[in-house]
Amino acid sequence: MLGISRSVCWLLALALCAACGPPQMGPTAAGQPAAGQPAGQVVLGSSEEPLHLNPLFLLPHHFPQHAPYVMLFDSLLQIAPDGRFLPRLAERWEPSADNLSFTFHLNPQARWHDGQPVTAEDVRFTFAALMDPSQNTARDGTEALTAVEVLDPQTVRFTLKHIDPLFLPKGGSRAIVPAHLLAGKDLARDPFNQQPVGSGPYRFVSWQAASSIVMDANPDYFLGAPHIGRMVFKIVPDQNVLVAQLRSGELDYGLVEPRDVRQVEAIPGLRLVEAPSPRYYSIGLNLRLPLFQDLAVRKALMLATPRQELVAQVLEGHGVVLQANATPASWAYNPEAPQYPYDPEQARTLLRDAGWTPGADGVLAKDGQRLAFAVSYASNEKQTEQALVILQQRYKAIGVSITLNGLDATELLNNHWPKGEFEASFQLWNPVYDPDQNSSLRTGGSYNGSGYSKPAVDWLFAEALSTLDQGARKRLYGQIQTILAQDLPSIWLYSNNEVHAVSRRIGGLQPHPINTFWNVKDWTLQ
Amino acid sequence: MFLARRLAQAALVLWLLVTAMFVALQWLPGGPAAFLADPEFESPERITQIERNLGLDRPLLVQYEGYLAGLLHGELGWSPHQNAPVARLIGERLGPSLLLMATAFTLALVVGTAWGTLAAWHARGPVGALLDAVPVLAVTAPGFWIGLLLIYVLAIELRLLPSGGMLPPGSEASPWLVLRHLILPTVVLALPWVGTFALYTRSSLRAILVSDYLRTAWAKGLADRGVLWQHALPNAAIPLVTMAGISIPHLLGNAVVVEQLFAWPGIGRLAVESLLRRDYPVMLGIVLVVGLAAILANLVADVVYHLVDPGVRVE
Numbered sequence: 001m002l003g004i005s006r007s008v009c010w011l012l013a014l015a016l017c018a019a020c021g022p023p024q025m026g027p028t029a030a031g032q033p034a035a036g037q038p039a040g041q042v043v044l045g046s047s048e049e050p051l052h053l054n055p056l057f058l059l060p061h062h063f064p065q066h067a068p069y070v071m072l073f074d075s076l077l078q079i080a081p082d083g084r085f086l087p088r089l090a091e092r093w094e095p096s097a098d099n100l101s102f103t104f105h106l107n108p109q110a111r112w113h114d115g116q117p118v119t120a121e122d123v124r125f126t127f128a129a130l131m132d133p134s135q136n137t138a139r140d141g142t143e144a145l146t147a148v149e150v151l152d153p154q155t156v157r158f159t160l161k162h163i164d165p166l167f168l169p170k171g172g173s174r175a176i177v178p179a180h181l182l183a184g185k186d187l188a189r190d191p192f193n194q195q196p197v198g199s200g201p202y203r204f205v206s207w208q209a210a211s212s213i214v215m216d217a218n219p220d221y222f223l224g225a226p227h228i229g230r231m232v233f234k235i236v237p238d239q240n241v242l243v244a245q246l247r248s249g250e251l252d253y254g255l256v257e258p259r260d261v262r263q264v265e266a267i268p269g270l271r272l273v274e275a276p277s278p279r280y281y282s283i284g285l286n287l288r289l290p291l292f293q294d295l296a297v298r299k300a301l302m303l304a305t306p307r308q309e310l311v312a313q314v315l316e317g318h319g320v321v322l323q324a325n326a327t328p329a330s331w332a333y334n335p336e337a338p339q340y341p342y343d344p345e346q347a348r349t350l351l352r353d354a355g356w357t358p359g360a361d362g363v364l365a366k367d368g369q370r371l372a373f374a375v376s377y378a379s380n381e382k383q384t385e386q387a388l389v390i391l392q393q394r395y396k397a398i399g400v401s402i403t404l405n406g407l408d409a410t411e412l413l414n415n416h417w418p419k420g421e422f423e424a425s426f427q428l429w430n431p432v433y434d435p436d437q438n439s440s441l442r443t444g445g446s447y448n449g450s451g452y453s454k455p456a457v458d459w460l461f462a463e464a465l466s467t468l469d470q471g472a473r474k475r476l477y478g479q480i481q482t483i484l485a486q487d488l489p490s491i492w493l494y495s496n497n498e499v500h501a502v503s504r505r506i507g508g509l510q511p512h513p514i515n516t517f518w519n520v521k522d523w524t525l526q
Numbered sequence: 527m528f529l530a531r532r533l534a535q536a537a538l539v540l541w542l543l544v545t546a547m548f549v550a551l552q553w554l555p556g557g558p559a560a561f562l563a564d565p566e567f568e569s570p571e572r573i574t575q576i577e578r579n580l581g582l583d584r585p586l587l588v589q590y591e592g593y594l595a596g597l598l599h600g601e602l603g604w605s606p607h608q609n610a611p612v613a614r615l616i617g618e619r620l621g622p623s624l625l626l627m628a629t630a631f632t633l634a635l636v637v638g639t640a641w642g643t644l645a646a647w648h649a650r651g652p653v654g655a656l657l658d659a660v661p662v663l664a665v666t667a668p669g670f671w672i673g674l675l676l677i678y679v680l681a682i683e684l685r686l687l688p689s690g691g692m693l694p695p696g697s698e699a700s701p702w703l704v705l706r707h708l709i710l711p712t713v714v715l716a717l718p719w720v721g722t723f724a725l726y727t728r729s730s731l732r733a734i735l736v737s738d739y740l741r742t743a744w745a746k747g748l749a750d751r752g753v754l755w756q757h758a759l760p761n762a763a764i765p766l767v768t769m770a771g772i773s774i775p776h777l778l779g780n781a782v783v784v785e786q787l788f789a790w791p792g793i794g795r796l797a798v799e800s801l802l803r804r805d806y807p808v809m810l811g812i813v814l815v816v817g818l819a820a821i822l823a824n825l826v827a828d829v830v831y832h833l834v835d836p837g838v839r840v841e
Contacts, residue, residue, distance in 0.1 A: 043695065052609040057562075136562050136576050136606060193609035205696065209618040210791030212695030232695040237786045237795065240674055241690055248682045250689065410804065414560035430566075439566060447566045 038217035055175030073175035125179035141170030201521035275511030296354035324481035332435035334478035379406030603807035623792035638723025646731035664721030690789035771827035
């Protein structure tokens with residue numbers, strides 16, 4: 001056996017020599033910060049890797065894999081956890097009297113990581129690239145833009161074709177890229193996509209494909225140097241291994257699934273930061289089907305849905321029950337919207353009064369139509385499956401039969417839902433930058449899979465999109481929620497909190513409904 | 527002549543593979559554009575525009591010709607999702623994958639054959655029973671579970687080995703570091719094949735050890751070692767070569783799970799991720815490269831077969 005193990009070692013060594021050479025992108029020389037400068041290292045775990053590091057192709061939000069964009073780049077303004085706008089690249093900004101243009105004044109101290117100043121031309125170039133139809137850039141925030149003009153090297157003016165309350169939160173959150181490095185280049189093919197130069201609190205050091213991204217503090221950051229010297233973004237695809245590495249101290253940060261929370265809570269070196277989120281789940285009903293055109297059926301389903309139980313079982317308590325299409329984390333949330341308790345008895349009564357009688361198989365029927373339907377869902381969502389199995393039991397108790405129709409997520413979201421090719425569909429909604437959801441709820445909206453149509457709601461959406469007054473918009477969206485809670489085009493379910501596991505060594509992390517890493521330069525390390 | 531014919535065959539198989547994949551992509555629901563533009567917030571016109579930008583609005587035959595012409599010029603195309611050339615994306619992942627598979631294959635073959643030989647030699651008593659039982663366990667144990675167990679015990683609790691990745695983040699490559707990271711994924715990937723090779727070696731060898739020509743060899747006064755090495759093992763190796771050829775595609779399949787668990791930056795993970803986001807150029811590139819690797823492995827197996835058993839004609 002000794003001979004064998006020796007030859008195994010030898011072969012291993014041989015294979016190593018033959019196939020070594022790990023993927024390295026970009027310079028690896030990590031500048032060591034001098035004394036008194038940013039210091040220490042934090043390792044952030046993420047189950048997914050960014051596809052590239054070019055923010056023209058992505059508006060980053062809450063996903064951990066978006067963290068590098070937020071660290072490497074700056075946007076014109078910064079959304080605070082309470083929804084206020086804070087200065088970032090722009091020191092100040094003002095709308096015109098008619099709210100159809102915005103003038104931004106850039107901070108003259110802002111510099112790219114190569115030392116060049118950040119100018120109005122960079123802003124103009126960025127937005128021109130975002131609006132260029134021949135590019136596959138992500139256009140969030142530019143929908144109403146018609147022109148971006150450089151007034152002087154520090155001043156830039158945006159002109160809109162109509163009043164757009166989404167311009168400041170989305171357009172203002174778009175990362176600005178350096179014109180002097182990208183002008184005239186093929187934006188989707190330039191090496192910038194893998195070795196970016198930004199102006200943010202951290203600068204790019206290296207990227208090992210499918211392994212890690214290393215970023216070092218930018219000591220000259222114009223809003224003040226970050227405290228932590230190095231951010232290592234580590235890709236850990238398996239959630240069990242992510243938790244194991246949090247336990248061993250290999251990771252200082254990780255997003256935790258509800259099922260792992262209790263386990264992670266017990267790890268001494270970690271604290272949990274739980275943040276309510278604007279994202280939520282609902283079961284969209286296809287209102288083109290006669291079955292769902294009956295309000296009594298929709299109401300009975302809502303009453304027979306044990307939402308508190310779902311939050312307790314599926315989210316292990318880390319979430320809230322919803323009444324309509326906004327969560328308590330959204331500034332547009334209306335706590336006054338009609339509430340539905342879990343009341344299967346009332347559901348039964350409603351259905352009986354509407355003429356539904358039990359058939360031979362125990363399933364209710366009316367005029368030859370059984371109260372049975374299929375719920376489509378993204379089959380990679382294990383939590384959804386768990387929720388649907390509970391629902392199947394509870395609905396059966398009132399004589400409603402549902403079948404589970406697991407589909408490929410892309411297929412469901414991009415094909416079945418918008419085309420209305422489903423009976424009912426379990427959906428995740430993600431209104432992160434603004435509570436507006438007109439495309440999925442207004443008559444003829446491009447993502448209105450339910451086929452819901454209500455003139456009052458259409459009018460309220462139009463009003464809410466024609467003013468910048470957040471107070472007025474909150475009232476209008478609040479009314480929409482009241483109507484949606486009465487009309488029930490969907491069974492409104494729940495919103496899950498985001499649970500972040502953070503090393504106790506890290507201070508300064510403030511939960512944010514959109515982005516956990518928004519204030520990363522203020523994080524400290526003990 | 528043999529090689530030329532095999533290479534022509536290989537080119538034909540690759541062409542068929544790429545063509546089949548190209549056609550299959552058209553049946554795959556959804557497309558790359560919907561991944562680049564969120565249909566909740568983008569208009570259907572924008573999604574059509576992106577499809578046009580990607581050239582997906584051209585007739586299928588034109589797209590196909592364009593792709594083949596690119597291939598003939600050595601171009602695998604660009605990933606519209608990762609904004610990078612496919613050749614580089616695959617290149618970065620191919621090395622780690624080949625390294626993992628080669629070490630796992632070698633480990634499985636060497637340890638499996640040795641174990642099977644021992645088991646055949648010590649067929650009796652409690653030692654024999656133990657030698658028989660272990661490979662069965664190795665074959666049936668679920669790899670994912672074994673992997674997690676090894677991570678918890680060896681990496682998290684005892685801290686003897688790293689729990690994943692190929693290198694510590696941000697560090698320079700060194701054979702020693704890569705070796706340390708390689709041990710756990712290699713063991714998990716190799717384990718079922720250690721068992722398989724052991725079982726095949728044992729049964730094949732046991733059949734030979736009772737054969738007439740071996741009795742003759744012993745009768746002539748040949749020592750045990752000589753009987754084993756010169757007569758028994760070479761003959762027992764023939765079914766092993768077949769098994770070894772079969773193991774390659776299986777290793778490739780299992781590698782996806784192992785790469786996921788151990789955060790190994792291999793091509794299996796890239797394949798799954800590209801499929802989920804409908805990254806056509808990367809998917810086609812992977813099919814091409816993996817197909818080529820499978821063909822080469824097959825070719826090597828044929829040659830080895832010929833060497834082990836001159837009775838087998840490769841022509």
